Each structure stands twice: as structure tokens, then as C-alpha cells.
Amino acid sequence: MSRQVEYEFLRIIDRIEEENLLLIIANIREVRKNPITGSLNVLSRHSHSEEYPLENIPRHIQILDAVEPTRISPQEFDQLIKLYKNDINSFLLYTP
Structure with missing residues (x-):
């Protein structure tokens, strides 16, 4: 049985393609x-960050719908902690 965790905001890396980061x-x-896995x-409800405005997103990067399930691996959480460990005001980190 899965455990539900609730929290408010999280900045995530959704796609990494050719070193283009979509935040x-x-x-x-x-x-x-x-x-098991x-x-x-x-x-979640998604919106693009100011650091990467919608008009600057490369065409080959998929744009998310307003509400949709998103798979996040433990490795992606590790990346977030390393990249944004000093930026705690903009999001709350959750480590599985």
C-alpha cells in the first residue's frame, strides 16, 4: 500500500534533453x-517558472498539461537537492 505525502510547492526538472533544462x-x-519500483x-498543477519562460522552451521539449500525473525518480530528487540546495525560499524539498 502506498503512502501519501502532502506538501505545497516543488520545483522539478521535467525534461532534460540536449542540456536544455525545463524548470x-x-x-x-x-x-x-x-x-516495488x-x-x-x-x-500536480504545473506552471512554467520565470527562469525559463514559455516562449523560450525548445519545440522538442514536451509541454505539460495543466493537471497530469508526473513520474519523478529518486535520482531526480537527488539532482534537485544538488542544484537548488541554497534556493529553499522558492520551493520545499521532499526526499523519498
């Missing part, structure tokens, strides 16, 4: 961890 702000509605399923 989004996600209002987290629900987080469930798969006990260890992956997280996040139901």
Missing part, C-alpha cells in the same frame, strides 16, 4: 510512492 513550478496535490507518482 516548472508544481503545486503538489498528491504523491504516492510505488513500494521506488518511483513516485505525483499528481
Whole structure:
């Protein structure tokens, strides 16, 4: 049985393609961890960050719908902690 974790905001890396980072702000509605694979399923409301405006996103990077499930691996959380460890005012970190 999965455990639900609730928290408000998280800045995540959704796509990394050819070193183009797409950063989004996600209002987290629900987080469930798969006990078998260890992956997280996040139901969230997304908006693009000011650091990477919508008009600057390369065409080959997929743009998220307003509300959709997002898979986040433990490795991606590790990346976030390393990249944004000093930027705690803009988001709350959750480490599975």
C-alpha cells in the first residue's frame, strides 16, 4: 500500500534533453510512492517558472498539461537537492 505525502510547492526538472533544462513550478496535490519500483507518482498543477519562460522552451521539449500525473525518480530528487540546495525560499524539498 502506498503512502501519501502532502506538501505545497516543488520545483522539478521535467525534461532534460540536449542540456536544455525545463524548470516548472508544481503545486503538489498528491504523491504516492510505488513500494516495488521506488518511483513516485505525483499528481500536480504545473506552471512554467520565470527562469525559463514559455516562449523560450525548445519545440522538442514536451509541454505539460495543466493537471497530469508526473513520474519523478529518486535520482531526480537527488539532482534537485544538488542544484537548488541554497534556493529553499522558492520551493520545499521532499526526499523519498
